[in-house]
Structures are given as structure tokens and as C-alpha cells.
Amino acid sequence: MCGVFGVFGHKQASSLVYLGLYALQHRGEESAGIASFDGRKVRFHKGMGLVSDVFDAKIIKSLRGEISLGHNRYSTTGVSSAKNIQPFLARHRGRHILIAHNGNLTNTFFLRKDLEEKGSIFQTTMDSEIIAHLLAHSDLDSQSAIVEALSKLEGAYSLVLLIDGELIGARDSYGFRPLCLGKLDSSYILASETCALDLIGASYIRDIEPGEILFIGKDGLKSIKLPEKKKHSFCIFEFIYFARPDSDIFGANVYLTRKSLGRQLAREFPLSTDIVMPIPDSGNYAAMGFAEESGIPLEVGMIRNHYVGRTFIQPSQMVRNFRVKVKLNPIKRVLKDKRVVIIEDSIVRGTTSKIRVKTLREAGVKEVHMRVSCPPLRWPCYYGIDFPTKKELIASSHSIEWIRDFIGLDSLNYLSLEGMLKAMLIPPENFCTACFTGNYPTAVPKRFSKNLLENL
Amino acid sequence: MCGVFGVFGHKQASSLVYLGLYALQHRGEESAGIASFDGRKVRFHKGMGLVSDVFDAKIIKSLRGEISLGHNRYSTTGVSSAKNIQPFLARHRGRHILIAHNGNLTNTFFLRKDLEEKGSIFQTTMDSEIIAHLLAHSDLDSQSAIVEALSKLEGAYSLVLLIDGELIGARDSYGFRPLCLGKLDSSYILASETCALDLIGASYIRDIEPGEILFIGKDGLKSIKLPEKKKHSFCIFEFIYFARPDSDIFGANVYLTRKSLGRQLAREFPLSTDIVMPIPDSGNYAAMGFAEESGIPLEVGMIRNHYVGRTFIQPSQMVRNFRVKVKLNPIKRVLKDKRVVIIEDSIVRGTTSKIRVKTLREAGVKEVHMRVSCPPLRWPCYYGIDFPTKKELIASSHSIEWIRDFIGLDSLNYLSLEGMLKAMLIPPENFCTACFTGNYPTAVPKRFSKNLLENL
Amino acid sequence: MCGVFGVFGHKQASSLVYLGLYALQHRGEESAGIASFDGRKVRFHKGMGLVSDVFDAKIIKSLRGEISLGHNRYSTTGVSSAKNIQPFLARHRGRHILIAHNGNLTNTFFLRKDLEEKGSIFQTTMDSEIIAHLLAHSDLDSQSAIVEALSKLEGAYSLVLLIDGELIGARDSYGFRPLCLGKLDSSYILASETCALDLIGASYIRDIEPGEILFIGKDGLKSIKLPEKKKHSFCIFEFIYFARPDSDIFGANVYLTRKSLGRQLAREFPLSTDIVMPIPDSGNYAAMGFAEESGIPLEVGMIRNHYVGRTFIQPSQMVRNFRVKVKLNPIKRVLKDKRVVIIEDSIVRGTTSKIRVKTLREAGVKEVHMRVSCPPLRWPCYYGIDFPTKKELIASSHSIEWIRDFIGLDSLNYLSLEGMLKAMLIPPENFCTACFTGNYPTAVPKRFSKNLLENL
């Protein structure tokens, strides 16, 4: 879970990157970094926290130059620490290599072991650093060295690189993560999602294709394709939960897809209740689709506190169900004696849902039904979504009936795999559905841990 | 615009006050303060910023004692500075006087002048300080002195006081601002809105009545009424904009009132468009009522960025319509070629609406109509709502047609005064509507400025 | 223990005050404050800590105006807290009263009680605040009101005031604390010590006389004398320990006085050792005088660490005699097998000396003799020097022999009272020697505590 953004050929390149990262903040809240290049010198700033906490106007102004790239991070491989903030910067023989990476590699362990035996010293535990060492050991020219290095990588990557004065966008052959190309006046933009283009007023040109390496330089664009072709494996969970609703990714709009999932859910599991309500904000749009299709009135039964997210003192045992209450306050005058169906986008551990349902019952709700706009989550993701371990995914070891009783529902239904694919607004054969099915498009590590490289 | 909260008789009194202020954060984001009393000593902490920024667990723990009160402030009288953060604390002859005040007094100038001539030195420019000096000059017993002091005040006040080991709730005879009494186990709670009772799990008992002074002490409750009775003048703008939707104030729920306003709006000004959409979040609930009543489909045409509110670099002229975009991103695939009616809760200056409408047109909307869920705002508030000056209120000097053209709408309609009062869920004769009509329930200062006392 | 400084009629008045306070830093390290007046508005900044920590260039620049005054504080009356930082500022009937006070009043309790009964609310626990309330209750013109107010004060005060556009210097009738007048171009300066004049390049004019109130205004200087005359009671401890060696106070130089005390000490108690050494830095100058007079070679036996004073982790029990070692490191090659006489300026509790002597013995010193350049300290000071309580003053309850054994010395001698007075470079009858003799020049409070006003 990361966001990447790059700009080539704009006088305020680092300001644009700042805005791009701001629009992509939902893809990674842990740390942020921006680097710029003015033709001679690389400038760099990074820090733990939100984009708006890490940067200020003075810092952005100091990041001079017409090429810039940035990264929002939510740690997948590599522990959470200041050292591991991207973009990764290496200097070698007087040139700079800058790497911003969204996704997760699956053959990191072997590549790194091999490089260390050749005398390489690694600075970080990020899998992205491997790319720099592969380049440092290559005797080829710059572009060929990049193609050679990326050919050795397995797994998921949407990359923005800055090497030898060129901005480079690259996407693995499966296309797990999104990456698009935009244009603002005469500048080129690379972004994880189109919402970042919208914010800076750039127009969308096209997606970087799976297996494509796009070099953006003074002489324009040059596209090279990696030799090996793979079946497309777009991450379907980007649509269900991760991407911003106002973005178009993989060729479809996220908001409209979520409404479509809600409508399909109403068709698969019709029921009769007094009201349909979302759990704000995760199920909002699926709930709207569900209400439209079912004809049940949509009602806001719980109000979200706008100030949640701010650091907060935990009053431990003093207040019952505090964690729910501080985010969501049920309106008794709306809920009392009602039969309610609540719409969720997904269930991970089930513990949050359990408390929310309890809070609804305490507010006087008569019946609580739940409909989930995707199938049960049962398998870990090796391609960059930071699910908990398989053991913690409630659906990987429990039946739907067990989960229904655990959460305390009158009924529970998940959207079917077929229904989910049918509701998609682009051809269904393009998706990776491994988290629901366990059918991984690549070989996956036997022992997997996001801190694997810490112990090398 | 302030929030007040008090607790009597709870071992974790200051923790509860912290949570209460957190729930009332929307009533004042500028500063926050909490004081506690353990029977012998007053402890105090305050600072500029949000409740969660001003306090941490260690500070709350240090605020010992079973009585505590707190205040969120958005400056009305008195300039914005650390010195003016409430609760106000005075020591006099070995006793403590603590004052948390929501509202605005209208005879401050004369009371203060008189006290200074008697030798009083004022520490702040807050009108609330006057209460302490009135008490210091009185020879009566404590409760009588309080009744005497409050009798001299004119204007709006909902007060929480801590004097001589008693927690005191008081509300002016008009009842401009809300104040309610709750109970948690054997503790009594005073709060501006019921949402603060909900968060700590307290039950609602009743509102403090207009003109009531409620003393909460070891021997229970004692209620004294101010001699002079006034016609109730509840602030109707609390329902339209200011209070939290999940609160009940003045005897009705805010969310349901807003939906009711939206329904009335649809009845008064029917029209035919493809979709109805709110400007998030201000018009959300009125839009839902409007959609229900009109049958026009509700659509989320603009997505709100969750990270807005964080400190942010202004990219000046680089990005067009940036201020709107950073908060709200229109979804082109939803809006293109549509006829849209947008629902607003109120229009103050009109400048924000103007830019939003422009953004919608750039996203391809064919027609933009606006419906506002209250009448035109034309008069300043002397009772605690921080409107801009009369000159800045667009409707005080321009016709509706002029405003429609200024904002760039195809049509614009405001809810009628009669319609607004009719849509209320409590009897309409109880409200102050001075901001719409100019009919002030009290005498008002001829020259009014919130910094008036700065120059004394 | 405080430093005061004021400037009248200079374009960079607050910069000069900053420098003046910097030069007077030794008089109070706890807090600092500076106020300025530009003819219309008072500006103010203050904080806990050293002058250089509390202020920066931006703050000083913002303190506009040609009149300015400042204060360094080491708490005497009034607890140590941000609220009690001086200068004290009161606003009353549109005018400003600013007070910077060095010294300690002895009739605070009664004055304050009386004022509270008249309805005054005190903001702080500083005795200086009383002056403002006395002025607020007066009906006289400004200058007469000041004379009237100061007449009511008992005890020690060297004051710098800013009232009605005039800078005022005042000193109690005994003259306990120093205060001098200087000139820089056409500006007048008030300062606790001449070293502050030196730093800004101002010339010394004269001391403010005991009982004098000097008004510095647009029309020049106007001096008023308090009616009651007292015998001079200059604090002799300013010479022995407190004032800076490069200052002239009460008409004599501090460094030369300390050398003179050392020479007198050598005359009173001759002995034969291998070396004489100071404990840096307190006994440096007396040791030089002692060496000159006695002919014993001066040697630096312990080196002072320049970085001491910085916040420091205490390694508790891990390192023996750590507190001494971290400040002073004995040089074994200098000390081994030597007979040493060490010179101290004074002994308060004796505990520090004890450890230092132990450290010297561990470094191989054969004999350790100590000579102290003042008589035994036996009585508390009510006039502004923050000695510990009488109980903690080692000499108030123990004989010199007992102290010698407690510290672990081979011999110990204190300078005689007569010797001390004889060594002074100004007439000896002008001094307060109460801390040595218990002969207080004024009535003193029976129960005295520096936190007395906290409980009012």
C-alpha cells in the first residue's frame, strides 16, 4: 500500500509532487518523501507522518528543479522506520538513482543474498533497494541496465524512477498495481491514481501498460516492453476498498463500481427491512447502490465524528464500546425499533463489526442484517496489500454462520465471486482474486514476513 | 461559538470532561481548557488548538479531583490569544472562581467601566471575566452573590461555573444557547449538546431551563430561577448549521430537523433534474430529505478528501480553483451532461459556492440549480454566532437574482421563513430568527466589535 | 535575586534591553521578560529559561518602540511558574502599568489582604503585583500616586517601572539592591549592575540613590525622594558572591573587592602549604589575592568542564562522586603528595565542599586546608537573596570545628566580620550584614515563606 507520483518538465515540479502525494494520501499514511533534480543536483526531503506534516512551503521551495518524484508509504516489506522512507536514493560513480515503488517483490531474498556475496552493502531493508544494486553491478548502458534489472524482479511493482535526468515509469508484467500517465501543459505526470491528476488539473492520457517501461526525457517518450508477457492480474481489492472513489483505475471509475457492487448485492440477497444504512464511510457507496436497487429507504443511522483520526487518549475501561462511539454515534430517534440492513465493503477480523452491531442494538434496533460487497477474504496478499496474517482473517477459518453469530447479526451474506466479477465495469478475466480464492498468479514465498530482510 | 462541559462527583472527572470537549469540538476549534477541583486545590491546563492537541494522557491524569469543567472556544468577544482561553480562573480571598461561558453578553462595556472605576484590574478581554469581579465586590453569601451577578448580565449565556466546591449550570432568561443536564451512575453532567452525553455513556435528564441557575453540590441539586422572565429565543441557526446532527437540542434531533428542512424545500420549489447532490458535508441531510420528497435520484457528484483540514501549502496561482479541488473532486463520469440540483444549508458570502459551481460546469454539468435550506442571512448575531459583518453577508445587500448570477446558477431558491419554521420539530414561536429578520429579542450595542474590550 | 534593565528614548530599545538582560543573566536564570512601548501600544514577551532561550531576533524586532524594560528572575516571593514571570503588566482604565522588581517586600501579606477586601482580584503570587493595585485604587495624579504607593512598601526594592509613557527607576530607602543610571547617546538606561552598561557601550552616570524615585520622560529627568530617610544597608553579599566581578556596585569594583578579601584572609590566617588553589570558579579571585599576599604558588588543581550547565543525565550510583567530577576534574600530576589550601567565597550547606575535598584526597593530596573569604553564614535574608532556610545553613547550628570535620579538612578558617568590613573598598558602615549577624535593618515577618501568597 503506497502511492507514487512523478513530474517531468515543470518549473514547480516539487509543488506538483506535493499535491499529487496529498491526493494519494489514502495509499500510505506512514511516511512521505519527495526528491527533485535540477539537472545537476538532487535535493531530498522525507519524514514519518502525513504529507502535510512532513513538508512545508519552505521545504517545497528548496526542492528545486523541473523533475521531481515522491512516495507515500505504508510499510509492506521493510520495518516501519525513518531509514526506510522512499524515494530510495543511491549515488554511484557520480550519478543518482532514485526509486519510488508501489507493490511488493516476491524474490527479494535470493536477489539480495546474491548481491551481498558480491560485496554489496545494503542501507535499508526495503526490497526496492535491490534495483539500485542491480544497476550498480551492470556494465550496460543506462536504459539497457534498467530493462535487465527489472527483468530479474518477480512480483508486483509500479515504479517511478529518476535516473540520468530521465523520469521512468514502469509496471510489472501482470499489472497488479495501477499507474497512469498524464499531461499538464508540456509536462508529463506519472501517478498511482487519476485523482492525483485531477487535483493538479492535469489531463489523463493513458495507463502505463503491464510490462511497460516508459522513459520520459528531453527528447520525449520512449516505451520499451519487458520480453515476457503475463496474463493481466489487476488487484480487484483496489476497487472494493483501497483506491479513492473519484479515481479511474484500470479503465473504470471506483465510485460507480462500488455502487454497482451494492446493486448486485441487492439482487443476490433480497430482503425486507425498514431502512438500509452504511457504516460510514467504508460502505457508503455500496449502500447507495443497494438502496436504489432494493427500494429500501437509505438512512444515516450513525454519525461520523469529523475529528477522529487525531491523536486521542484512550479512556480504557471507563466508557463502554468507546472505540466505536468516538467514531460513530448512533441516532436513537432514527434507529429505535427499526429493522436495519447495514452494508459493509469487506470484513477482515470482524471485531469492529461486532462492536458496531452491539452499539446499534443498544440504540434500540430490532433486527440487524449485514450484506458485504465482496466474497469472504481468506488468503494473504503477496503483492502489496497489507492484510493481516491468514490466521487473523476471520473468514479463512470460520464459516459464514459462525461469523454471523460472532458479530451478532440476524443474517449475513457475502457477495458471490461471480457476482463480484459480473458487477465490475471492465472485463472480469483481468483481475487477481487471490485474496478470495488462493489462486496466486505467481510463485509465492513459502515463509513470508514483511520483516524478512531485517534478519539478513 | 463555544462548547462547555462539566462533571460533578466522578473519580475520573477530568477524563470525562476531555471526552465531552472532544465530542463538542465542532463548537470551537481555536482553544481548549480544563480545570479540576479535588476539594482543596484547583488544577488547570489550557492551550491553543484542538482538544486532542492541547491535552495528553499525562496532563489529564494530573487534573485530579471529582469535579471538573472545560471549554472549547471560538473567539467571539475578546481577541484570539492564549490569555483569553477559558475556563477563566480567579482567586479571591482564598477561594477559586472558575467560569466556562458559551454565548455573548451585550452590556459588557458598561459593567467593566464601572468596575474599573472601583479599582478592579482586568486580566483579559473576555466578557466572562466580569462575572468574577461582580462576585469579588459582593458582600452576599456565595449563592446569593451568583444570582445577583447574573441578574446584571444582558445577552446570551450558557454557563458552567465551579465556585466553593459546587458545579453550577446557568442559562440566560431567553435560552439562546443550549445546555443540558445528564447523569452517569451517581455523577451529574452539564453539556452544551447531548452528543457529549452519548460519548461518555451518560443518560440525558433534561435541559437547563432559560433563566435557571442549577447548583450541584454534595447535598444534591438546587434550582433557582432568575426573577425576570423572557420570551424563549432559541437560536434556530444551531439546527440549520451549528450543532452536531446526532445531538438533540431544545427538545428535537438535529439530523431529523435538517431532513425535514430538505423535504420542505422540495415542496416549496419543485423542479425536474437528473440528479440531486449535496455539497459535502454541509448540505448532506437536507439533500437526503430533498431527494426523498422529490423522487430525484441522490448522487454523490463530488468526493470529499478525508485529509482536508490538515495544514496545507497553498500553491497560489499554479492550480486553478485549487481551494475547491483540494476539498472536493467532481466525478466526471457521474456529472457529464447532467442537470443537477445542489442543496446548501446556507449562503454566507457566496464566494465558495461560486467556485464550486464553476468546478461543476468544468466537469461537464449541463444545468446547475441550487436550493438553500434556510432564508437569506441578512443580520449580524449579537448572541454568540460569529457571522461576518453585515457588509460581508451577501444577502444583506443583494437580491436573490443578483446572487444567482454571481454564483453562476441556472436557478436559486431559498427556503421561506414560514417554511423553515413549519419544518421545525418543536413549536416555532420559541426561536430567535434575528439573523434572517433583524428582530432582536434584546437591546443591542450600537457600535459592536468583538475586539471592543481590547481598547479599554 | 533578579536583574532589571530599562531604556528610554532609543530606536532599538528592546534590543538594548535584551543585551542588558543577557549581561545580567547571573542575577536570575529561571525566567525572563521584556516589554516595549511605542507611545500607543505595549508589546510583551516572556518565558521560562535563559534570555537567549526565551527570545530570538524575530521576537525582539516585534517589540517596537523607544521605551523598553526587562527582567531576569530567580524566584524569591511567588512560586516558580510562567504566570509569575516579570515584568508584571496590568491594564487599568486604558493605561498600562509595567513593573520589574529586584528585591523582596516584607509587608506583602497585610497589603494584599487589605486590597482583596476592597474587591481586588490578584493575577499572580508576586509581591510586585501589589504596586499595580495600590495605583488602581489611588485618586491622585500619576506621579503622586506612585510616591504614595511606594511609601506603603516595606523591605527591599530596586524597581524599573513604565507608566504613562515614563520610565521610572526607584530604590528603597535602605538601598539594599544596586540600581544605576547610564547614558547611551541621548538615551537613558537603568540597570542593576554596570556590566550591563558596558556591554551596550553606555556610560555610567550615577547610582539611583536610596529612597529616590527617578522619572525619565520626554522633558528629561525628575527626581523625587521618599520622605523617610534610613541608614544605608547595601547588601554585602553582592560583593562576596552575587554580582559579576567586572561590575562596579555601590561605588566599588567587585573583582578588586574579592582580591582584597583574599589578601585580608591571608593576613588573618597565615599558613604554609605547597600550593594555593581556588575551587573554580567561585573562589578564583580571592585565591589570587591570597596567593599574592601569602607568596604560596597559585596552581589550578582542578579543571572546570566548560560544558557543565547543559542538561545532563544523572548516572546515579554508577560513578562515585559524580556530581563533582562532572564539573571539576583534579589533575593528579599536580596534586599528588601536595599540601594544599583551597579558597572558597562562602559555605552554605557544606555538602558540595565535602565531596570536593574527598575528590582531592583521592587524587593524592596530603593535606587540605580551607580558607573562606567571609564569616559564617547564619541568618536568612528577607531582602532578596535566596538562601536556604536557617536550618539548612550549616553554620547556623554548628561550630567551625564541627564543619571542619564534616567537610574533612585539616584546617578551616573563616574571615572575621571586622576583617571583611576592613577589606571593603567603600566605607564599612553602609552595609547590611544581617546574614552573618542577624541584625536586620527592618522589621521582618515572623513566619516567612517564599510561597506565602500561594495560599491566600
Place this chain on the structure above:
Amino acid sequence: MCGVFGVFGHKQASSLVYLGLYALQHRGEESAGIASFDGRKVRFHKGMGLVSDVFDAKIIKSLRGEISLGHNRYSTTGVSSAKNIQPFLARHRGRHILIAHNGNLTNTFFLRKDLEEKGSIFQTTMDSEIIAHLLAHSDLDSQSAIVEALSKLEGAYSLVLLIDGELIGARDSYGFRPLCLGKLDSSYILASETCALDLIGASYIRDIEPGEILFIGKDGLKSIKLPEKKKHSFCIFEFIYFARPDSDIFGANVYLTRKSLGRQLAREFPLSTDIVMPIPDSGNYAAMGFAEESGIPLEVGMIRNHYVGRTFIQPSQMVRNFRVKVKLNPIKRVLKDKRVVIIEDSIVRGTTSKIRVKTLREAGVKEVHMRVSCPPLRWPCYYGIDFPTKKELIASSHSIEWIRDFIGLDSLNYLSLEGMLKAMLIPPENFCTACFTGNYPTAVPKRFSKNLLENL
């Protein structure tokens, strides 16, 4: 200019390192770092600023383990930045390499170029990093690899390393910089100077010898000597200026050496003045020796402000000779109409002396003579002392007469080279005197810049 310190086998190892660095603070004020090893894990903390600013008790407590090392830095090679703070840490094949380096290498450029061509990526611009890469490319066992790597280095190094659970002390074959071994109970200590042993109560065992590599492990000490022997080249400037006076280095005490230099100075250039005075604090001890030998009375003519060094606002042109005054205030009553000889340890640019002499003359001094306790500084140092460039060294391009007139002296004399060596308390043939003579013991880079590696 750096300080290094290491501890092997103590339960509070990192606390001791903290204290050691504190005692060595004068060797580098720019940054500080401490690393610890508990047998399995390396922990690390570092930051810009003084030791006491970079660390607090909580941090030190978190640096667990019985082996620890630390570093104070004043940048020589490598720009001043957080990235370049030592100790340098590299991980390679699961093991940690930690390096703390005092001194400066002279063949960095070639070693680094060679390593980069083999694919190494450097993280910093510190010459010390080269050691880690040399180790990573070696196939030998750990101890042999270290001997091999150090054999390739040219220039000055006193190193403390932590590799494979062993603490290693190493000193180049010339012995430019000091490094000593101490013992505290059963723990071994490595330190730049003995004053750091004193502070923690450790006993001095011996110096690490030139060309020695001392491995301290579980099985005790193992000493290996580098094959190539060199003529000793102890830095004489450590005695003159750099080391702490209470330290013994290279076998002699620094304080006693400085007094000896002062005595030699009095013998070489006898004169008759009223007083001899040091410029505090640099010439203090030479002045004492000078006074003893010459019989001229020692007087403190200028008082040093204890608070200097704190961040400070520059009052630009407002105060004449401000920079001197803020540090040193001349006592007019001591200096007026006197003939004075001032003792300096060295003259670098001469500008500071010029202003000080001017200040003395303004205080009324009749004659000012200066004696300097070393010969003229004429050549840059390539071994770790951060002199300005040759151009800025006043004596490298001007005669003594010119310097005398520039500073404004009545007479000026430098100690002779022979006199300086004669005054040393250890055999004179052991010293590097290149900064006075230009006779460098090693080959030196033709183009030398401390930021050389920045442009690689």
C-alpha cells in the same frame, strides 16, 4: 577533530559511553552518536548537536547491551549533515560493522573510486565508510580482513570498531591522534583522552600504540601490529590547543605542558610590564607559566561571560566591538594606564586578537605586548585538525611585523620551534610539526578539500 569512546563488558555500557563523550565534548560539538550491542542486536541513536542535546535518559536506557561505542564529530572529510554522523553502521551478510573514527585519511579518493567500479554503493561522504566496503569485499576471516583493510589506509586514524561482538581499538602507524586503554572493574575502555577515563572512574592502563590493532573480546585482549613501521608523528597541536588540560596524552599532562610553554616563552622573550594577563580561556595556563617565570603579576584584566556559547542575537552595527564584549568585559579599574603583556596559545587569522587589543586600548591600557606560546601557523593539516585554508592562516603569507601592526600591538613574539620542542615533557622527535614547518610525514593530496567526496 573528533572524539571516540568504547566500552566492552559493562552492564551500563551505553551510559558510560555517554559520559565518555560528554568528557570529550571539546573534540567535536557538531554531532554525536552512540551504538550498543547486546550479543544479538545493534541499537543506535545519533543527532546533530552536543551530547547532552542529542541524548536523554530514556534513549540511553534503550541502548542495551554490554558493548557500546560512541563518537563526537566536528566535520573534517564529509560535509556537515545528519547522514554523516558517526558511528558509521553497515550490515553485511547478517553481521554488523560499526566504525568510530578520529583523524583523516589521505588516500580516500582512490580507494573509493576503485570500490565503486566493483559495484559498491556508498551511503555517505565520510572517508570512514571505505573501511566497511573493504571488509565487505574481503574473503578472509574477520580479524585478518580488518588487518588487510587497515593496511590499505593512508593518513591519520584512531579507530574504535565493533565487529562480530568484538570491540577493536586501532591507531595508524604514525600515531597522529591519541587513543588510550582503560579499565573499570572488569570492563575495558577505549578513549581519545584520559579525562574521559577520569570522569567514569576508570584507571588508565596504557596508550594504544602506533600501528596497533587491539581486539577486545570474551577471551580477553589480542594485539596485532600492522607490518609497516613509521616514525612517530604525534600531533603537537593537541598539546598547544586541542586536548583538555586535565588529560594526559602521548604520555604527558596537557596543563603542565602549557605552563612549561609559558615559562619557555618568558625565557625567550623577557620584557618589563605592569601586569601579565591571559585572554580567557585560551591562554590561561601559558600565562600562569609566563607570570611565574617572569615575576610579573598575573591579573585578570578581562572577565569571561559564563553564558557565552548560548545562541545569541547579533545586534549588528548597534554595539561597537560587540563580539568581543559579549565574551570578555575589560575591567577598567584594573587596566587603566597599565603596560600589559597578553599571552595567546596561537594566532590563526588574527582578526579576533585585533578586536580584543582594540578593546583593551579603549579601556585605557598604555602598552599592549603579545607573546604566543607556539611558532607561526603556516601550513594546513591533512590529519584531522580543521585549520582554515592556507590563504586564511595569517602567518602563511605575512611577516611577524605585519601581523604585529595588523593586530595593533606594541610588540609581538612567537615561541621558537626549538623552544616549543624543548618545552615538551616527552621526547621532541616524536612530534608532527607540519603545521609550523610544512614537513608532512606522509604523501598528501595535491588538491584537498573536505568536501571532496561530495562530487563523486
